[in-house]
Amino acid sequence: MNEELRRHYERWVYPRYPLAASIPPWDTYALNLDALYARFNGALPGSHARRILLAGCGSFSPYPTSLANPGVSITALDLSAANLRRARLHCFLHGRFGIDFQRGDILDPVAAQGEYGFIDSFGVIHHLADPLEGVRALERRLAPGGILRLMVYSRGARRGAESIRTALRLLKIGDVAAIKGLIRRAPEGSRFRRYVDASSEAAFDAGIADAFLHPRTRTYRIDEFMALVGDTGLTPLMFAHDGALPPVTEEVSRLRRLEGGGEETPNFILYLGRQPIGGCGPASDARLMLNPALRQAVGCLRLAPVVVVPRLGRRNPRLGFAEKRFLRRFISPVAVASLNPQELERARPFLDALFLVAFR
Missing domain, CATH: 3.90.930 (Outer Surface Protein A; domain 3)
Structure with a gap:
């Protein structure tokens, strides 16, 4: 188990949404197992694939995922007992039950055993010492035809946050209270102030800790990310970040052009599949x-x-x-x-x- 990451999330439960925060069921449509599996396999998942793994679930994602998938077996795995307590309480208060909450490491083969039709690992692998080992560990848990959603930090999206992290390290500032003091004193129009004003994370302590004090973060250019994916047996299926073009190759080219021009890019969200059969679309026999x-x-x-x-x-x-x-x-x-x-x-x-x- 990665002890440094565990300690961080035991102290800073993330994300720290209010327990009363709710979402309408229809806003969870992109988390529905049947829809995702059929999109890329042209069939509904069989019994072997009717399981979902939230790999690094944090304190919130079990709630919307269970809304999207009533009656489907869901395993919520996280390093942090504090995250899991908060996630369990949020689900309880909103009437979501039957989720298997497990404290553990995605790199541990004993954790979250078996095969899953959908694995969601949103904002996790870029915090690992060896991200490739993390993706391969998730790949081994995918059922044939299974879908994996990854979100990783892009170099372009994190440019501001990473420059602030570097400055804080040089200034030897390592606690949230000191950062909040800097925010209060930051001049209007300064790069630091512009960044925190535009960041939803800077509005709460756990968000500040996650953005600026996380013990390990890694950012990717698009070619680096695709090289990481290429070292697995997984098939890239569809990007899902803002502005993404449907064909994967076209979106990679678009992101490459943005990076070449020094423009901002979104954090990368990519669906991958293990031995996907391919969707059937509106075929005459579908x-x-x-x-x-x-x-x-x-x-x-x-x-x-x-x-x-x-x-x-x-x-x-x-x-x-x-x-x-x-x-x-x-x-x-x-x-x-x-x-x-x-x-x-x-x-x-x-x-x-x-x-x-x-x-x-």
């Missing part, structure tokens, strides 16, 4: 069903549109009355062959957004 996480949204008869936050890097279709009425048809699976050309064309944006799921 069926379409509504993403289970959206059932409450489309079942709502009110006229006001439902706002669904983009989670795949691009804008979502609106969900007004007409859209909800159309999607309501797919609460039970509908054969593609039964749709006329106009209906099929209308369904395509919802398939792209993961609102509809295509499978055989």
Whole structure:
């Protein structure tokens, strides 16, 4: 177990969202196992893959993941007992039960044993001494066809934070109270003040500690990240950060151009698969069903549109009355062959957004 990381998160529970913080179920659509597995395999997961692992779950992610996947086995793994206590309490207060909370290290083969259809490791591997070893440990836990979501810090997105971390080390400032004092005294318009004013993390102590005092962080240029992924047996499937282009190769080229021009890049979010079969899309022998996480949204008869936050890097279709009425048809699976050309064309944006799921 990485003792230095464990001590950090025992002291600084992260993220420190209020226990009353809730999210609508339909905002969890990008965490739904059925939708993700079918997107890249053209089939719903079998019993061997109907398990989810949150690898480095922190204090919050078990709650939205359980909202998105009622009845699915979820393992929440984290180094920190404090993070797990907070995550368990948050779930309890919002009526989410049946989650297996485990304290442990993703590098430990005894922890979170078995195979999983979806593993979420958001903002974790860039804190490991050997990130490649961490990704390979997760790869070994993926069922055939399983999906892994990784988020890592990009060099461009973390430029400001890393320069502040360097300055704090040189000044030998290593506690949150001292940093908060610097923030209060920072002149308006200074680089430091501009950064903290724009950062949601700087609004709370655990966020300040995570951004500026974390014992180990690593940032990646896009070619470095893709080289890391290339040293595994996993297949890159789709980037999901803000502004991402759907084809992986095109998004890598776009990010490379941004880096070459010295422009800011988002932190990288990438879905990877273990031996993915490939999605079936709206093939003539496929069926379409509504993403289970959206059932409450489309079942709502009110006229006001439902706002669904983009989670795949691009804008979502609106969900007004007409859209909800159309999607309501797919609460039970509908054969593609039964749709006329106009209906099929209308369904395509919802398939792209993961609102509809295509499978055989």
